Amino acid sequence: MALTIDKAHTALLAMDFNNDIVHENGAFKDFGFAAMIKQNDVFAKTAKLLDAARQSGVKVIYISLMFRSGYPERPANSGLFEALVSANALGEGTWGAEIHESVTPRDGESVVIKRGVSAFYGSDLSLLLATGGIKTLLLSGVATNFVVEGTAREAMDRGYDVVIVGDCCASMSQEAHDAALTTALPFLATISNLDEVIAALG
Numbered sequence: 599m600a601l602t603i604d605k606a607h608t609a610l611l612a613m614d615f616n617n618d619i620v621h622e623n624g625a626f627k628d629f630g631f632a633a634m635i636k637q638n639d640v641f642a643k644t645a646k647l648l649d650a651a652r653q654s655g656v657k658v659i660y661i662s663l664m665f666r667s668g669y670p671e672r673p674a675n676s677g678l679f680e681a682l683v684s685a686n687a688l689g690e691g692t693w694g695a696e697i698h699e700s701v702t703p704r705d706g707e708s709v710v711i712k713r714g715v716s717a718f719y720g721s722d723l724s725l726l727l728a729t730g731g732i733k734t735l736l737l738s739g740v741a742t743n744f745v746v747e748g749t750a751r752e753a754m755d756r757g758y759d760v761v762i763v764g765d766c767c768a769s770m771s772q773e774a775h776d777a778a779l780t781t782a783l784p785f786l787a788t789i790s791n792l793d794e795v796i797a798a799l800g
Contacts, residue, residue, distance in 0.1 A: 601761070601790055603656075603798040609732045610651040612644065613661035613717055613739030613749065615701050618687040618694030620740050620768075625687035625694055630770035631740050637772075641700035643792050644738050644766045648701060654799040657730055660709040661717040661745065664688045664695040671713040671720060678715075678744070715748040724756070734759040736795060737787075738766035743778035750787045760787035763795050 618625040620641075622632045635641060651658050665671055665688055672679040682688060688695045703709055713720030727735075735758050739745050746767050750760045762783060769775040779789050 601788065601794045601798040603736075603761070603795070604734060605654050605656050605799065607731055608734040608736060609657040609659050609727060609730065610647065610736040610738065611659050611661055611717055611749065612648065612701060613737065613745045614663050615644070615660070615698045615740065616663055616688055616694065617696050617698055618685070618692075619663070620698050621694075625685040631768060634768040634770070634772065634775065635740065638765065638768060640740075640766060640768045641698065644701050647736075647738060647763055647766050647792055647795065650796045650799050651736070652704070656736070656799065657732065658704070658707050659723070659726060660697060660703050660707060661721070661723070661739065661749075662695065662697060662709050662711050663713075663745070664690050664711055665713065666690055673714055715744050716752045717745060717749040718752050718756070719748075727758075732758075734761065737762045740767065741769040742767040742775045743769050747778050747783060750783055754786045761790050761795065762787050763792060764789055765791045 619631055620635055648658060667689060669683050697703060708726055710721045710723045717723050735753050737746050737749060746762060750762060753760050764779050
């Protein structure tokens with residue numbers, strides 16, 4: 599069955615494309631994210647997805663992970679965020695917290711700052727979605743098994759229809775990426791790809 603998208607009530611979330619996470623010279627360059635992005639041409643595919651969304655009138659929202667000096671907002675019980683602090687990464691106002699130039703926001707597009715794994719955590723995303731009448735979320739971002747999976751789980755609980763654009767996501771390895779998209783997520787969201795979504799956007 600072909601994918602259908604109600605464009606007037608759909609938003610595309612481009613998540614965690616911060617330089618420290620996705621850039622070859624970012625703080626997390628040794629984690630594997632940048633390598634998988636390059637191998638799978640994720641920047642070019644995501645740029646094409648963003649253009650298609652804009653042309654179709656779908657709302658584009660960027661999700662950006664960053665913290666104030668000293669990381670007062672970070673979840674303190676997580677090895678993931680301890681690694682972030684150790685790497686001195688994703689500080690507000692730094693190059694590492696900026697969104698990669700390949701997928702940069704356009705004028706007028708919202709950039710939502712979050713403080714944890716899910717795009718909803720510590721952010722005003724739910725307010726933006728509610729005021730925009732959004733019912734369906736298209737998800738793209740890095741990492742597949744962190745922000746994409748975490749956001750999909752919470753969005754489903756909040757009553758949104760979720761479509762994951764799988765080839766516009768990446769993780770630390772192909773295995774981690776594939777595991778996220780083939781285990782629990784198919785029960786929580788529609789797993790799709792760039793070509794299917796562009797066709798649905800018309």
